[in-house]
Amino acid sequence: MFDDEDLASIREGREEWEEETLSPVLDRFGERKESFDTDTGGQDVDRLYTPADVDDLDYEDDLGFPGEDPYTRGVYSTGYRGRLWTMRQYAGFGTAAETNERFRYLIDQGSSGLSMAFDLPTQMGYDSDATMAAGEVGKSGVAIDTLADMETVFDGIPLDEVSTSMTINAPASVLLAMYIAVGDKQGVDREELRGTIQNDLLKEYVARNTYIYPPEPSMRIITDIFEFCAEETPKFNTISISGYHIREAGSTAAQEVAFTLGNGIEYVEAALDAGLDVDEFAPQLSFFFNAHNNVFEEAAKFRAARRLWASIMEERFDAEKEKSKQLKFHTQTAGSTLTAQQIENNVVRVAYQAMAAVLGGTQSLHTNGKDEALALPTEKSVRTALRTQQILAHESGVADTIDPLAGSYYVESLTDDVEEEARGILDDVEEKGGMLPAIEEQWVQRQIQDVAYERQREQEEGERTIVGVNEFEVDDEPEVDIQEVTEEDQQRQLDSLAEVKAERDDDAVEDALAALRGAAEGDDNLLPYIVDAVKAYATVGEICNVLRDVFGEYHPGI
Incomplete structure (x- = not known):
């Protein structure tokens, strides 16, 4: 996007800035921390980003226009100007x-x-x-x-x-x-x-554990659903390939992308092995991602995931329909970031996470209630969570233009970094024989557990600040109304079941x-x-x- 002469001038200008402007300030005041990284520690964050950090970015190949391959800027040509999430x-x-x-x-x-x-x-x-x-x-x-x-x-x-x-x-x-x-x-x-x-059993084996059957018959049921719904319910998404719970288990943003798309590859291959045509079922595939606190990392993650999936579907599976290559996804704000301490802070966390999802171009969004660290949300907290989305849509301005962060030296560099790291993880998965063998030998689970352990250690030792938990604490917490399911509720369900039988x-x-x-x-x-x-x-x-x-x-x- 910049010629060699421009880039050389920018690099020279940065060196002069570092020596003449930055260095005296650093010598006198230093910085808040020795190093900075993204929310999950997946990516280092440099002090400054310039065109030199995206010097190999090709607009047509890497970004394109909304609604066009490689879908970095979104799968719909009008973004949210045509229809809100x-x-x-x-x-x-x-x-x-x-x-x-x-x-x-x-x-x-x-x-x-x-x-x-x-x-x-x-x-x-x-x-x-x-x-x-x-x-x-x-x-x-x-x-x-x-x-x-x-x-x-x-x-x-x-x-x-x-x-x-x-x-x-x-x-x-x-x-x-x-x-x-x-x-x-x-x-x-x-x-x-x-x-x-949701219908994503591979994720269950990795991160959530509400499985019933072994992998092989589970994959059969999933492909049966693909086939049935392609004919009977073509507007219904037959699977929500879910990175949400992978991230909740502790993964980095890049691991969330890689393992989610890796599961997607397994489902596509299973459907092809069952004799289905890729362009018949692929448009009904959908994805489900997490939105964490680091606004820029999350927006970059969503953009990278779209671009990576488009290339996988075209290059690996010879998909021809544009809808087969479009990664459409639902987002939920991060339950694992909600704290029982100072639960009002969760309203703020959810708002920023929701904004990150919208900046990343989500098709659908769920915002958590502030009290979900304690129980199912009350009617009041659900209303506040919904109002968060409505204010974002109608008052913030983030839905008024398509992909508003595009062109940011930082966001484009971060998008490239997340995609590159995710591709590397997928290469490791391929060496294991694919996601199914990697899951069965617990390799995927160990990768996530290692990150989760390190993040927990950082929090407990104060290296990573969690507001209200290890910094800015209060002595007295107000009582909170929580939603409860009583024994009488449970008995009513048992009575209803007995009546039907x-x-x-x-x-x-x-x-x-x-x-x-x-x-x-x-x-x-x-x-x-x-x-x-x-x-x-x-x-x-x-x-x-x-x-x-x-x-x-x-x-x-x-």
């Missing part, structure tokens, strides 16, 4: 009726998308009356046992007018089937259903489950059988237990 708020707690009430409240407050949290038993494929579910029903999200629960959650909410994201993985096929069944009952054309299921047609349930077992033992696509089972009011646990019997359960290292 989808504003989601994570909701789901206790019973289906309580979640329906919260969803209706969020829609009334201006939320443009729903984001559904499930309790731990549902995530693990257990019913609320299972021994393993005792004490956990409705606590980390809504308890969903049967189609009746899903019908209650979306009572009065037309599925052709909302986009719904479901944070569900191992039983994703079952919850997707329930969503489709609710749409069928509402009379909504399946082609009009919009939303996302008593009233359903048991023969229809048995027939549907037997048909599903036969499909699992063969090679039929599982989704039509799961849809039939949920419409017969088979439970999440009953369906997952059939698949457990056929596929087995995953136990690391065994």
Whole structure:
């Protein structure tokens, strides 16, 4: 972007500045720290950035224009000037009726998308009356046992007018089937259903551990979903390849990009091995990233991820459709940065993280409630989190022009650095045989754990400041109202489940489950059988237990 003569002059000018202007000030006052790095310590931050730091940047090849390859500047030609990002708020707690009430409240407050949290038993494929579910029903999200629960959650909410994201993985096929069944009952054309299921099992093996089945059958279920949805629900994102939890586990920004896109590569290869065409399913792939505190690192991370994915899809998989090469992603602010101390500070953290996501061009955004370090968010804190997005959209000006940080010497240099480091990590993954072998031998997990350990050590020894935790502390903390799920809430869910079981047609349930077992033992696509089972009011646990019997359960290292 600058000719050699200009760059030589800039380098010479910097040397003069360092000697004549900077050096006397450093000698007298020094700097706050010996060295500076980004939020996760992934990238060193230089004192000053000039055109010499981006001297090999080629505008057309490295940046381009919004909506055009390599998509560094965004996947849409109008950015947020045409349409704002989808504003989601994570909701789901206790019973289906309580979640329906919260969803209706969020829609009334201006939320443009729903984001559904499930309790731990549902995530693990257990019913609320299972021994393993005792004490956990409705606590980390809504308890969903049967189609009746899903019908209650979306009572009065037309599925052709909302986009719904479901944070569900191992039983994703079952919850997707329930969503489709609710749409069928509402009379909504399946082609009009919009939303996302997380459905990212590789990430579960790495960072979160709510898996059920071993990797091979898990990949089969995922590719069955790809195939089914490409035909039946083309507007529904079949997977949200998730770096969020990888970052929550302690990774750097570059590791988050590399391991997430590495998982994406595995899913694409599995779908191709199953005989699917890349340009048929790739447009329905979506991604899910974390937004941490360092505004510039996060914006650069999102830009680097888009550029890297476009090159992977074109060069490695010969994707021809532009939509197949576009990395579209949802962002959630970082739960791991929220503190129980001085929780009002979390409002500020969330606001900066949200701004970083928007500056990076996210398609969808969830902002955490200030109290989520303690419990599920209250109605008041959810409203504040949503207002954070609305103020960002309508008052801050960051949505008025496309990719406003483009051309910043620092941001462009940082974008290059994140991409280069991510490519290096992906090369290491390839040497391991791909993400699946690297995960199975715990290599990926160790890389993340090493970083997490070092960051924790820095915090405990005061090398990294966490406001209100290891610096700027207060003696007295005010009491905080928190959302609670009571024993009475849990009992209502158990009573509801018992009622459904008593009233359903048991023969229809048995027939549907037997048909599903036969499909699992063969090679039929599982989704039509799961849809039939949920419409017969088979439970999440009953369906997952059939698949457990056929596929087995995953136990690391065994």
